[in-house]
Amino acid sequence: MVTGARRSADDPERRGGESARPDERRVGAATLLFSFLGPPVLWAIHFNLVYFLNTLFCSGGWGGGDVVVMLTALPFGAASAASGIIAYRNWRELREGRSLRVGLVETGGRSSVLLVMGVAASVLFTLLIVLESFAPIYVPPCAEVGP
Amino acid sequence: METGTVPRVDTHPYFEVDEARSREFERVWGAARGILGYLREINNIPIATRYIFASFAFFLVGGSFALLMRTQLAVPQSDFLDPRTYNQLFTMHGTTMMFLFVIPFIEAVANYFLPLMLGTRDLPFPRMTTLALWTYIWGGLFIFTSFLFGEAPEAGWFAYVPLSNREFSPGLGMDFWDIGLSVAEIAAMGAGAELLIAVLRMRAPGQALHRLPIFAWAMIVFAFMIIFAFTPLIVGTLMLELDRKALTSFFVPENGGDPLLWQHLFWFFGHPEVYIMFIPALGMVSQIVPVFTRRPLVGYPLVVMAMIAIGFVSFGLWVHHMFATGLSPTALGFFAAASLLIAIPSGVQIFAWIATIWTGRPVWRTPLLFVVGFILIFVMGGVTGTMVGSVPFDLQVHDSFFVVAHFHYVLIGGVVFPFYAMLYYWMPKVTGRLLSERLGKWQFWLMFVSFNVAFFPMHILGLLGMPRRIYTYEAGLGWETLNLVSTVGAWVFGLSASLIAVNLLWSLKRGKPAGANPWNAGTLEWWEPSPPPNAQFKFIPFVRSRDPLWDQTTLGPLPEEEHEERLIEPLRSAPTRWRGALIVSALDARPIAIVQMPRSTIWPFVMSVGFVTTFAGLLVENLWILGPGLAVIGISIIGWFWPDKDQDAAIEEIGTDPGPGKLPLAIAGPISNGWWAMLVFLLVMATALATFIASYFYLGDGPGWPPVAPPARSATLATFVAVAVAATTYIFARGVRRKTLRARRIGLIATAALALAFLVPAYGAWTELGLRARDSAYASAVVTILGFEWLMAIVLLVLVAGSIAWAFGKPKDPRGDGLALLAELQGYFMTGSWAVVFVVLYLLPRLW
Known part of the structure; x- marks a missing residue:
């Protein structure tokens, strides 16, 4: 089936112990965690925060809620983007340090795969954080009660 | 199909069998016999098989309700059904499909195949799986018995307050719904927790996170979503039931309550629920596509990340079911943004499958046909999803048949078609016999065409202004022809969906033997014989690839895995006095402990009887029923946790202290499955x-x-x-x-x-x-x-x-x-x- 397309992991010429014990450097657990789960968690906090702030400002009848909501994009968007940058840098370092044997059967070890996921997550969730924060540009912040 | 790399009979010395020990091993894991044995059985293979058939039976019942409704709507002013019966049918159709078919079916499939895919011998809590099965069956029957009393629920599967409160839904109908649902949901949560712990801790050595089958990733996301979504629903139904018993006033406006709170709680569950159903289906599709295109999945990390992203974002969409309730425009904007952007991770997966098919060598067997059918229908459902995710458009079509069309494209296209793909793909593993390809292809084309005939006209009906949940309509509104076409399509769809039963019966009688790996697939479930024995993975396989049957020449250890081989030696066709399995580290799947698994026992069944008796007592507010129910639960808890001889034997044989080249027995603390289950329980309580x-x-x-x-x-x-x-x-x-x-x-x-x-x-x-x-x-x-x-x-x-x-x-x-x-x-x-x-x-x- 795929044997023509890909060499066996156990093939001594290809393997060299690689597939059983990937020789790629391990990235620290904290970095991996921040890269992998940071963006979605940041988005979840931000989402609840802007919903809460909007409700608070509207029920209190205070002005400026729209500006506050938009300002939340700065710390959360920056943190989410930063996690993507960290993930990308680590992934690039792993790729540079990897022996040529790696990648024939698996495109990378555990760290590489999680870092790629982290980059993708960062792009998506940063976009979400920014778009949601700027909702007040397009619509009034509070419900308007008709006559 | 061609043959894989790992030979069927692996000649690695690791697999050399000591016949006597092998027989003892099979005896320890053997099925319980007799009628009492049927009730005592806890092994994942027979339990999951019962689960699959029970949930499919509910699917057929729920589907038949839809056909009755469509018959009623075929012509204007029909008196085939009266309004009350119609309301009961649409309530029970939604309830059955959402709670009694899809989620249990997914869990059943996962119960069966996850241990096989992960290279482990059983799920971490087989007694809990069994309890979940029986509780689910009782919970489902409990709701359906409401028909016998003429008290079937009729406030919709969403049970909006005040329609579902005591004033507008007198009688026991909604109480049946509330209590029965809670029973089924608790069962689903138990099963979800078990699947989570199974994937994280019970895998073959070497099956690190980046080598997990996609379906296993899907089950991680699924389980977390169940914990965070089902808990608010259970809390909500508790509040509703307390209100109905006039004990509280959560939803009573004159006492400061708010009916909209129910909508928030319900949809905070209800929208993630769609993705709870959908994500396992994505996992199944991602398993099937590579096999029938003869190449690994394109973009594995992105597909996994897409599932995780969907899992998160799905919790930020619930208000799009409430766009018409008068929330602030900015708040609607937050939810609209999330509703539209969830299309991105969904799209990533669609493109990954298309790229895999495009760059592979597709073999057009029935499972792949159903996958392609799924992609086409689901994309259409996704397009209408982005339409209703936009607030102005949603306000136009809210509560119209357009919405009915949209979610059936998503749910039937996105869930039922992958289920059929999965049935055609995995059923040969369950029965040991191949299904008929010819009948399968007929079934696919009939289902695909009739589905579109049934549901596409509903888009137009919605745009023409036909509201949903009406039992009849006036002639002359321009809806007659489309409704008739839709009904014809629905009947053909219903009949063609049932063809799987015919195919299954044919296959059991005349189907060719499937062999272990009829599709030449790459994942571990195809290593075991078809059907797999209760005593699965007599030898724990060593994994060094995402598709070990494709990429490895042996599932035995390599020389550099000698240490791991020594560690798991006590599990090599052993133990033979008790059931043992391997615990691994969550990230890298390094062997860290051996766990003693329970043998057949009656207590899960007894406890489920206690549950249903207790809930019946609560329903009719009768202490003479409630009391014995609670007593049975209490007795079964004691019986369940009473120390048994197997535990003594395991402690004596393995011990709890790790030594050089020796794994400890997992009994106490973070090394044990029970500790992790407790964490999940506390997560549920925190939620x-x-x-x-x-x-x-x-x-x-x-x-x-x-x-x-x-x-x-x-x-x-x-x-x-x-x-x-x-x-x-x-x-x-x-x-x-x-x-x-x-x-x-x-x-x-x-x-x-x-x-x-x-x-x-x-x-x-x-x-x-x-x-x-x-x-x-x-x-x-x-x-x-x-x-x-x-x-x-x-x-x-x-x-x-x-x-x-x-x-x-x-x-x-x-x-x-x-x-x-x-x-x-x-x-x-x-x-x-x-x-x-x-x-x-x-x-x-x-x-x-």
Whole structure:
């Protein structure tokens, strides 16, 4: 089936112990965690925060809620983007340090795969954080009660 | 199909069989016999098979309700059904499909195939799987028995308040719905927790996270979503039932309650629910596509990340079901943005499958046809999804047939078609026989065409203004032809969907033997014979690839895996006196422990009977039914946890201390599955408390809300007691870890005394309020939160009482340590949760 397309992991010429014990450097657990789960968690906090702030400002009848909501994009968007940058840098370092044997059967070890996921997550969730924060540009912040 | 790389008979010396030991191993894992044996059976293969067939039976029943509804709507002014029956049918159609078919079916499939894919011998808690099966069956039948009493629920599967309250839904119909649903949901949550722990801790050595089959990733996301989504629903249905019994006023506006709270709670569950159903289907598709295109999946990391992203974002969409309820425009904007952007991770997966098919060598067998059908239909459902995700468009088509068309494209296209792909793909593994390809292809084309005939016209009907949930309509509105076409399509679809049963029967009689790997697939489930025996993975395989059957020449260890091989030697066609399995580290799948698995037992079945009896007692408010039900539950808990000889044998054979080249037995602390299950339980409890507190804030400032902060004397006393509980918990846990018996005993006794004492001020906090729970929404919220804390103290008491029995009866037994470390988690949780409650109920009102 795929044997023509890909060499066996156990093939001594290809393997060299690689597939059983990937020789790629391990990235620290904290970095991996921040890269992998940071963006979605940041988005979840931000989402609840802007919903809460909007409700608070509207029920209190205070002005400026729209500006506050938009300002939340700065710390959360920056943190989410930063996690993507960290993930990308680590992934690039792993790729540079990897022996040529790696990648024939698996495109990378555990760290590489999680870092790629982290980059993708960062792009998506940063976009979400920014778009949601700027909702007040397009619509009034509070419900308007008709006559 | 071609043959894979791993030969069917692996000649690696690791697989050399000692016949006598092999027979003993098979005997230990063997099926229970006889009628009583049927009820005692707990092995994942037979239990999951029953689960699959039970859920499919519910699917056929739920589907037949849809056909009756479509028959009613075929012509205008039809009197085939009366309005009440029609309401009952659409309520039970939605309820059955959502709660009794899709989720249980996914869990059944996962119960069957996950252990096989992960290279493990069973799920971590086989008794809980069995309990979940029986509880689910009783819960489902419980809801359906409402038809026998002429009391079937009729307020829709969403049970909007006030339609579902006592005033507008008198009788027992909604009580059947509330209670039956809770039973089924608790079963689903138990199964979800089990699947999560299975994927994280019970895998073949080497199957690190980046080598997990996509379906296993899907089940991780699925399980987390179940925990966070189902808990608010259960809390919501509890509130609704309490309101219906006139005990509380959560949704009663004149007492400060708010019907919209129900919608928030329901849709906070309801929208993720769509993705809870959808994500496993994506996982199945991602398993099937590579096999039939003869190449690995394109973009594995991105597909996994897409599933995780969908899991997160799906919790930010619930208000798009409430766009028409008058929320602030900016808030709608947040939810609209999330609703539209969830299309991105969904699209990533679609493109990954298309790229895999495009760059592979497709073999157009029935499973792949269903996958392609799924992609086409789901994309159409996704396009209409982005349309209704936009607020202005949604306001135009809200509650019209357009929405019915949209979600059937998503749910049938996105879930049912992958299920059929999965059935054609995996059924040969279950039965050992191939299904008929010809009949399969006929079924696919009939289903694909008839589905579009049935549901596409509904888009137009919706745009023409036909509302949903109406039992009939006037002639002359331009809806007649489209409705008739839709009904014809629905009948053909219903009949063609049933063809799988015909194919299955044909296959059992005349189907060709499937062999172990009829599709030449790459994942581990195809290594075991078809059908797989109860005693699966006599030899634990070594994994070095995502598709080990494609990429490895052997599933035995390589020379550099000698250490792991030595570690798992006690599991090589063994143990033979008890059931044993491997525990691995979550990230890298390094062997870390051996776990003793339970044998067949009657207690899960007995406990399920206790559950259904208790709930029946609650339904009819009869203590003579409730009491025996609770007694049966109590007895079965004791029977369940009573120490057995297998545990003794495992402790004697393996021991609990790791040594050089030796794995310990997983009994106590983070190494044991029970400890992880306790963590999941606490996660569920934390979510429940968060839901109560969120409801408290939501209802805040309404009529009946006190102008001043509530009296805090008892609550302050309870706080001191709760802090003391944390201190004594620390003492006994330290005693367990340092093997200091005195500290352990004193700490446990003190904790038990304090947990008991906590109940008094916690009750006092209620009496100080001077309000009955039903007097106001405020009182309802406070009393239920205090009740929650009572429950936490009682759980702690039970755990500590058991730990005390071990500490004094068999102080050196590691099982006592295990229970005490569970009590430790509960002790800290009780203190922490009370601290949150104290701040929310007593401090914040004083600071605000």
